[in-house]
Amino acid sequence: MAQTHLIVGAGNMGGALLSSWVGDSLVNPRNLVILDPKPGSEAVYLIERGARHIEDADDIPKSVRVVLLAIKPQLFTGLSRKLAAALPAEPLIISIMAGTATDTLARAFPDAIIVRAMPNTPAAVGRGITAYAAGDSLSEEQAKLCEALLGANGEVIRVADDRAIDAVTAISGSGPAYIFHLCEALTDAAMQVGFDAKTAAQLARATLTGSSALLEASERSATELREAVTSPGGTTQAALDVLMADGALINLMRQTVQAAFDRAQELSG
Ligand SMILES: NC(=O)C1=CN([C@@H]2O[C@H](COP(=O)(O)OP(=O)(O)OC[C@H]3O[C@@H](n4cnc5c(N)ncnc54)[C@H](O)[C@@H]3O)[C@@H](O)[C@H]2O)C=CC1
Numbered sequence: 001m002a003q004t005h006l007i008v009g010a011g012n013m014g015g016a017l018l019s020s021w022v023g024d025s026l027v028n029p030r031n032l033v034i035l036d037p038k039p040g041s042e043a044v045y046l047i048e049r050g051a052r053h054i055e056d057a058d059d060i061p062k063s064v065r066v067v068l069l070a071i072k073p074q075l076f077t078g079l080s081r082k083l084a085a086a087l088p089a090e091p092l093i094i095s096i097m098a099g100t101a102t103d104t105l106a107r108a109f110p111d112a113i114i115v116r117a118m119p120n121t122p123a124a125v126g127r128g129i130t131a132y133a134a135g136d137s138l139s140e141e142q143a144k145l146c147e148a149l150l151g152a153n154g155e156v157i158r159v160a161d162d163r164a165i166d167a168v169t170a171i172s173g174s175g176p177a178y179i180f181h182l183c184e185a186l187t188d189a190a191m192q193v194g195f196d197a198k199t200a201a202q203l204a205r206a207t208l209t210g211s212s213a214l215l216e217a218s219e220r221s222a223t224e225l226r227e228a229v230t231s232p233g234g235t236t237q238a239a240l241d242v243l244m245a246d247g248a249l250i251n252l253m254r255q256t257v258q259a260a261f262d263r264a265q266e267l268s269g
């Protein structure tokens with residue numbers, strides 16, 4: 001069976017993507033090549049089921065057509081020359097590396113079709129959202145293939161360009177960390193009003209996951225759902241008077257997203 005799909009870096013994100021490709025029967029493990037000196041548990045599972053594991057770019061088979069670049073961006077410069085020399089002609093390269101610009105990728109792989117994509121970690125439970133951007137050279141058929149591969153673990157949208165990918169990185173790419181930190185903050189506050197650490201974590205976690213589930217199931221907007229919790233003159237109103245005073249959280253979130261966006265642009269050079 002021809003080995004057609006190569007992943008370079010099969011850690012947290014790469015492993016989650018691979019698992020969904022196989023889980024959705026988009027790719028047979030026997031068609032997969034995993035280039036990673038220390039693959040994560042999901043990749044190891046697929047290697048045990050027939051995916052080929054390699055540790056050196058020189059071992060990339062000539063049958064590879066689609067390449068997923070999922071190494072840390074800092075490693076890319078050191079690896080790119082060896083990869084370019086080993087890859088067969090005109091591969092479709094999907095890079096999920098944050099802040100590595102399309103121009104940089106195109107210089108490293110001059111004859112490749114380049115797609116930049118930005119997934120997020122909820123992909124690990126099939127609930128991710130991925131945005132991708134590509135130039136005009138991406139055919140309709142290749143776009144469909146990208147959407148199938150990138151949409152295997154959640155939603156997928158196409159955006160205009162690299163700038164939009166950097167903006168997506170600041171919202172949904174890094175965003176899960178903001179939500180997890182919110183959970184940490186609510187846990188901390190629960191301890192402050194008297195709960196032990198375990199109960200505090202349970203209350204905060206269930207509040208976050210329950211509210212997310214309600215947001216998903218309901219046809220009402222986030223604003224309407226917030227208003228439904230808030231009785232005039234009640235406890236929620238007292239809390240929101242703090243959280244929303246002079247747009248406190250909105251301003252903090254704008255600064256948060258701006259910092260991530262600026263860093264993505266900085267990394268892009
Ligand atoms: N973690 C996240 O939330 C997101 C990460 N990304 C991007 O995904 C990429 C990977 O991030 P993670 O999966 O979080 O990192 P990770 O550290 O979990 O995975 C990186 C993998 O690369 C492997 N690796 C190291 N040296 C290598 C080499 N020379 N050749 C091949 N593989 C090598 C490591 O063994 C590891 O399995 C990054 O570029 C990041 O910007 C994109 C969206 C979200």
Ligand SMILES: O=C(O)[C@@H]1CCC=N1
Binds near residue numbers: 098
């Ligand atoms: O922190 C990072 O650079 C990567 C990109 C989005 C999430 N993690």
